Structures are given as C-alpha cells and as structure tokens.
C-alpha cells in the first residue's frame with residue numbers, strides 16, 4: 316500500500332477546490348485493506364467526480380485501485396466481474412467493442428466502477444441496478460469480502476444501501492454485471508427516441524456521448540460534479556397545484572409520486588447561467604454547478620443556500636444535494 320501526504324485536493328475531486336488532503340492511502344488489493352483496523356476507517360473515494368471537499372481533509376482518504384475484469388458466458392448473456400478501480404467509461408467502451416449490450420446508455424459518466432452502485436448511477440432510461448447482479452463489499456469489521464446480491468442492495472433513484480446502512484462500513488471492491496449478446500435497445504429518453512428501433516449498439520453509444528457533450532460541461536475545462544441536486548419526487552396533488560400556475564412544469568410519474576426536473580425549478584428560480592463570486596449554474600444545464608475559480612467553499616455554500624431557499628419559497632420543494640459534500644472531518648455536510 317502506498318501512503319501520500321499533503322496532497323492537493325484538486326487532483327482528487329473534479330470540483331477542484333484548492334484544499335489539501337492530509338493523507339491518501341492507495342490500496343492495491345484486499346491484503347492492503349486488511350491493514351486497517353478500527354475504530355476509525357478512512358473516507359473511501361473513487362475518482363472524486365461526485366465528491367466535493369469543503370475544507371482540508373484531516374481524516375485519511377482511501378482509493379482502491381484494483382481494476383481487473385473477467386467474464387463468464389452462456390449463449391446469450393455475459394456475466395462480467397469488474398474490480399472497483401476500473402474507470403467506468405473505459406468499461407462501457409470495452410463492452411461496445413465486445414458487442415455486449417447493456418451499458419451503452421451509461422456512456423461517458425465520469426468516475427470509477429466502484430462508485431457506480433453507491434448512488435446507482437443512471438442516465439437516458441437505464442440505471443446501474445438494471446444491469447447489476449451483485450456487489451462485492453469488503454467489510455471493515457468482518458475483515459472479509461461479502462457478496463451482496465443486487466436484490467439486497469436497496470437500489471433506488473440515486474440511492475443504495477451503500478449510502479445508507481453500509482455507509483462508512485467498508486469498501487466496494489468489485490461488481491457483477493449481466494450483459495447481453497442480443498440487442499437490448501432502450502430508446503425511450505428524449506434524444507434517443509428519434510433513433511430507429513434497429514439502431515446499432517455503436518449508434519446508441521455515440522448518440523449518448525453526443526447528447527452529454529452538448530449539454531454537460533467537461534470537468535477538465537470547467538470543474539464540476541455533474542448534477543448537483545437530485546430530481547425531487549413530489550405528491551400528485553402538489554404537482555397539480557404547481558402545474559396550475561406553471562403549465563410548462565414537466566412531470567414523470569413514479570411509484571411514490573411525480574418526479575420533477577430540478578433543472579426546470581432552478582431555471583424558473585432565475586439561476587440558469589448565473590455566476591456569483593466565481594461559482595454558478597451552467598448555462599446549458601443549470602443543475603450542474605461549476606467552479607469558475609473558487610478559492611474556498613464559502614461562495615459555493617452560499618449559492619446552494621440561495622438556490623434551495625428560492626426554490627422552497629417559490630414551489631415549496633426542498634432540493635437535496637446529489638453530490639457528496641465533505642467537511643474537514645470527513646463528515647457529510649447537509650445543507651439546512
């Protein structure tokens with residue numbers, strides 16, 4: 316295992332706030348993980364594309380780097396076993412080269428394979444949970460890897476057991492994904508609907524990449540962590556009430572209510588393209604908050620507070636962050 320000290324946080328979070336990480340452990344395998352014993356365990360980090368360090372991190376940070384993959388095949392399906400340190404998009408790219416269906420709608424999502432189940436990544440009508448068979452989890456207390464079947468991962472919209480009961484309890488070390496040799500096109504999302512039903516795997520993959528590149532800023536040029544807030548789910552009654560005053564409000568029925576786009580609420584609240592003190596909502600997709608040269612986290616926290624209170628006042632909807640915000644002690648910061 317490697318230990319790096321006094322690291323610039325910019326290299327470890329795509330939001331690139333200029334703080335430091337006191338200690339970064341780079342673990343290569345399970346034997347490295349076994350070197351940690353409680354009561355305190357490090358903060359687990361993937362590629363840092365969904366984590367913002369709000370201050371210098373005094374709690375150690377750990378990255379799990381193993382990235383091997385192997386496959387088991389029957390005639391129509393392939394079960395892929397992929398270690399957590401693999402880059403997500405490189406994996407998707409490889410599945411396209413192998414003519415394996417299943418992950419093409421999830422192209423170009425930044426981050427590592429190990430981070431994917433934590434918030435159940437999703438895009439263009441597909442979620443990780445649609446393709447995941449199991450998650451291998453190294454449990455700090457038990458000091459061993461436990462295989463958790465997908466049915467027990469409590470996958471939901473941008474949520475899983477790894478954000479709930481198992482948060483801070485271990486490290487995701489690998490995933491099992493079930494992919495198909497037979498076509499499995501999911502073309503119901505705007506932008507993909509226009510494709511023919513016979514669209515090839517390559518065509519869908521390229522279209523998803525085009526849509527993402529046309530709307531979402533590249534974090535290498537404009538530091539960001541993707542969607543900043545979750546799309547809220549409100550009651551049918553509340554949806555009707557708002558819809559009466561704002562007939563353009565889009566709504567997507569769910570089992571537990573109606574999902575409304577946070578981007579729409581933020582645009583209506585007047586924040587689209589607005590930049591204050593070097594932080595702002597991206598012009599083409601206001602749900603993405605961009606760091607335009609911050610020197611500390613205060614203006615970001617101020618912007619989050621203003622957006623949340625404006626949306627709350629106007630629509631009586633509370634926006635919840637989708638990104639992980641960490642204070643100096645490595646604890647989750649929950650905006651109030």
Ligand code: EPU
Pocket residue numbers: 437438439440530540541542543544545546565576577578579580582587598599600601602637
């Ligand atoms: N919209 C506006 N104004 C805008 C942009 C969008 O009103 O300027 C409204 C439109 O009604 C549009 C709707 O928002 O139809 C949805 O926009 P979009 O398709 O861009 O998706 P999203 O709901 O904002 C979610 C995910 C994205 C994912 C896309 C595509 C969340 C929090 N975000 O965004 O995921 O790529 O759908 O499936 O669920 C991420 O998690 O970091 C992420 C980028």
